Amino acid sequence: MTTTDQPARPSRAPMSGRAIVQSQFDRAADLINLEAYMRKILMSPFREVQVEVPVRMDDGRIEVFTGYRIQHNGARGPCKGGIRYHPEADHDEVLGLAAIMTWKTALMDIPFGGAKGGVTVNPKKLSKLELERLTRRFTQRIAIVLGPYRDIPAPDVNTNAQVMAWILDEYSSRQGYTPAVVTGKPVALGGSLGREEATGRGVMYVIQEYARDFGIPLKGSRVVIQGFGNVGSHLARLLDSEAGAKVIAVSAVEGGIYNDKGLDIPGLLAHVAQGKPVTEWTGGKSITNDELWTIPCDWLVPAALGGVITKESNARTIDCKVVVEGANEPTTPTADRILEERGIAVIPDFLANAGGVTVSYYEWAQNLQQYRWTHEQVNRELKATITKAYLSVRDLAKQKAVTFRTAAYGIALQRVADAERLRGN
Ligand code: GLU
Numbered sequence: 001m002t003t004t005d006q007p008a009r010p011s012r013a014p015m016s017g018r019a020i021v022q023s024q025f026d027r028a029a030d031l032i033n034l035e036a037y038m039r040k041i042l043m044s045p046f047r048e049v050q051v052e053v054p055v056r057m058d059d060g061r062i063e064v065f066t067g068y069r070i071q072h073n074g075a076r077g078p079c080k081g082g083i084r085y086h087p088e089a090d091h092d093e094v095l096g097l098a099a100i101m102t103w104k105t106a107l108m109d110i111p112f113g114g115a116k117g118g119v120t121v122n123p124k125k126l127s128k129l130e131l132e133r134l135t136r137r138f139t140q141r142i143a144i145v146l147g148p149y150r151d152i153p154a155p156d157v158n159t160n161a162q163v164m165a166w167i168l169d170e171y172s173s174r175q176g177y178t179p180a181v182v183t184g185k186p187v188a189l190g191g192s193l194g195r196e197e198a199t200g201r202g203v204m205y206v207i208q209e210y211a212r213d214f215g216i217p218l219k220g221s222r223v224v225i226q227g228f229g230n231v232g233s234h235l236a237r238l239l240d241s242e243a244g245a246k247v248i249a250v251s252a253v254e255g256g257i258y259n260d261k262g263l264d265i266p267g268l269l270a271h272v273a274q275g276k277p278v279t280e281w282t283g284g285k286s287i288t289n290d291e292l293w294t295i296p297c298d299w300l301v302p303a304a305l306g307g308v309i310t311k312e313s314n315a316r317t318i319d320c321k322v323v324v325e326g327a328n329e330p331t332t333p334t335a336d337r338i339l340e341e342r343g344i345a346v347i348p349d350f351l352a353n354a355g356g357v358t359v360s361y362y363e364w365a366q367n368l369q370q371y372r373w374t375h376e377q378v379n380r381e382l383k384a385t386i387t388k389a390y391l392s393v394r395d396l397a398k399q400k401a402v403t404f405r406t407a408a409y410g411i412a413l414q415r416v417a418d419a420e421r422l423r424g425n
Contacts, residue, residue: 018092018093018095018096018099019092019096021096021099021100021329022043023333024333024336024405024406024409025039025042025043025099025409025413027406027409028406028409028410028412028413029042029413031400031402031406031407031409031410032410032413032414032417034413034417038417038420038421041420042073042102042413042416042417042420043099045070045071045072045073045095045098045099046071046072046073046074046079046113047070047071047145048068048069048070048071048091048095049068049069049070049142049144049145050066050067050068050091051066051067051068051069051138051141051142052064052065052066052067052141053065053066053067053119053134053137053138053141054137055130055133055134055137056133057130058127058129058130065119065120065121065134065138066119066120067117067118067119067120067138067141067142068089068090068091068094068116068117068118068119069083069115069116069117069142069145069146069151069153070091070094070095070098070115070116070117071098071113071114071115071145071151072095072098072099072101072102072113072114072115072116073099073102073113073114073416074113074150074151075113075416075419075420075423076105076106076111076112076113076415076416076419077105077110077111077112077113078112078113078147078148078149078150078151078152079101079112079113079114079115079150079151079152080101080105080112080113080114080115080151080152080154080357080360080361081097081098081101081114081115081116081117081153081154081156081357082116082117082153082154082155082156082157082159082184082356083116083117083118083119083138083153083154083155083156083159083163083167084097084116084117084118084119084156084157084158084159085118085119085121085122085123085131085134085157085158085159085163086118086120086121086122086123086157086158086305087120087121087122088120089118089119089120089121089157090118090120093118093306094116094117094118095116096306096329097116097118097156097328097329098114098115098116099114100114100116100328100329100349100350101113101114101115101116101357102114102412102416103350103408103409103412103413103416104349104350104353104354104357104412105357105361106411106412106413106415106416107350107351107354107389107393107408107411107412107415108354108357108358108361108385108386108389109385109388109389109415110357110358110361110385111361112152112357112361115151115153116156117138117142117153117156118156119134119138121134123158124158131163132166135163135166135167135170136166136169136170139166139167139170139171140170143170143171143174143175146171146181147175147178147181148178148180148181148364148367148368152180152181152182152183152360152364153167153181153182153183154182154183154184154356154357154360155184155230155356157229157305160184160230161184161185161186161191161196162186164182164183164184164185164186164191165185165186165189167181167182168181168182168185168189168190179367180364180367180368183195183360183361183363183364184196184356184360184363185363190363190366190367191363192359192360192362192363192366192373192378193372193373193374193375193378194359194375194378194379194382195356195359195360195362195363195378196230196234197234197237197238198355198356198358198359198360198378198382199230199231199234199235199326199353199355199356200230200231200232200233200234200235200236200237200238200326200355201234201235201238201355201379201382202352202353202354202355202356202358202382202386203231203235203301203303203324203326203352203353203355204235204238204239204242204243205355205382205383205386205387205390206324206347206351206352206386206390207239207243207245207299207322207324207347208243209387209390209391209394210322210345210347210390213394214322214345216298216299216321216322218239218243218244218245219243219244219245220244220245220246221245221246221298221299222245222246222248222296222297222298222299223236223239223245223246223247223248223297223298223299223300223301224247224248224249224250224292224295224297224299224300224301224320225247225249225250225251225301225303225326226250226251226256226289226292226293226300226301226302226303226304226308227250227251227252227302227303227304227305227326227327228250228251228252228272228278228303229252229303229304231303231326231327231353231356232250232301232303232304232326233269233272235301235303235326236250236263236265236268236269237265237266237269240262240265240266241265241266245299246261246262247262247263247265248260248261248262248263248295248297249263249284249287249292249295249297250263250268250278251278251287251289251292252272252277252278252279254277254278254279255277255278255279255286255287255288255289256278256279256286256287256288256289256291256292257278257279257281257283257284257285257286257287258284258285258286258287258291258292258295259283259284259285263281263283263284264283267281267283268281268283290313293313293314293317293318294314294317294319295319296319296320297319297320298320298321298322299320299321299322299324300318300320300322300323300324301323301324301325301326302323302325302326302327302330302331303326303327304327304330305327305330306327306328306329306330307329307330307332308327308330308331309323309330309331309332309335309339310332310334310335311332311334311335311338314335315331315334315335315338315339316338316342318339318344320344321344321345322344322345322346322347323339323344323345323346323347324346324347324352325346325347325348325349325352325353326349326352326353327349327353328349328350328353329349330349331346336403336405340403345403345404346403346404346405347404348404348405348408348409350408350412351386351389351390351393351404351408354386354389355382355386358382358385358386359378359382362378362381362382392411393407393408393411394407396410396411
């Protein structure tokens with residue numbers, strides 16, 4: 001059922017999601033001279049809900065999982081962010097990811113705050129019915145803090161449109177038909193055209209802008225993508241078909257596939273659609289997940305889990321011009337500094353992968369207006385929104401001589417702080 005299959009983390013990231021976000025936050029808060037009390041407001045979560053999720057398994061046993069919904073900030077609008085199902089999804093990870101959503105929606109200038117949800121579970125071990133029961137029970141327990149004007153979930157790691165459909169059904173069974181309570185739904189249930197590919201498409205638009213600005217012609221340039229789930233697979237397809245880039249390697253949980261001449265992406269996608277592992281694709285050489293990081297390329301796109309670019313593993317050896325963070329928090333702060341010293345640019349997660357939540361905004365707006373946009377309209381608006389955000393980051397980075405990440409944080413923090421100040425206390 002998964003739309004996002006990620007290579008397993010070699011080991012637990014040396015820093016928790018929360019610690020990563022905190023250290024990046026401090027750098028940017030200094031840049032915009034943020035007052036101490038505002039730092040406290042912006043760093044601490046607005047509301048945290050932890051729930052017990054008992055699920056009747058197919059064999060009759062009851063298993064009890066732990067779930068979280070953390071609303072980081074709602075000053076600019078209803079809280080917004082995905083729900084992930086993963087064995088390592090814990091409180092700190094969900095909190096760090098919730099904070100990133102606040103910065104992401106602020107940077108895109110869409111009227112949402114930030115939230116994230118997670119259930120500590122390995123969904124690959126569940127049957128479809130168990131997964132449905134888990135989703136329904138989790139939704140029942142967090143429903144009290146959800147709502148179209150309160151908090152709107154969406155897909156994330158290991159969740160997809162079907163899971164969103166169950167959330168919609170469960171919520172609506174008590175509150176009445178409420179499509180705007182969740183985004184990333186199937187199109188037949190009020191989902192938006194273009195939502196599923198939106199994160200990958202947004203990554204491509206940002207790459208196109210960067211390529212133009214920094215003189216790395218995208219056509220024919222070499223791309224390596226770690227992760228072939230929702231983000232990685234759509235990105236590969238779009239870079240190949242719309243941008244003429246050469247995707248030379250991709251990886252999934254079981255390993256990767258490499259072809260220096262460029263992979264036949266439509267062929268690989270058809271192979272994976274039959275449920276076969278990428279490593280068994282005959283159009284390239286099979287490689288390990290570690291080997292993937294050593295391949296020389298122009299664009300390296302981590303598009304799976306967090307904490308994969310680290311000082312200990314690959315930050316000193318990665319051989320690319322630009323790291324484009326398709327995943328959330330793939331680079332640890334120490335690795336980030338190493339890449340900076342090495343002159344490798346990093347396009348940060350909450351700019352690079354913001355296409356998903358941006359089209360979630362369009363989906364929400366369509367649901368509230370009960371009016372459907374065309375796919376072309378969605379893509380056009382997405383391009384305009386993400387490009388505007390990219391340009392503001394590029395300009396501030398240049399003006400203050402800071403990295404894209406610090407500039408992006410500076411802009412986002414300023415917007416959320418302004419909204420907090422205007423609301424008053
Ligand atoms: N889970 C996605 C993200 O990390 C999408 C969130 C959303 O659409 O609300 O941005």
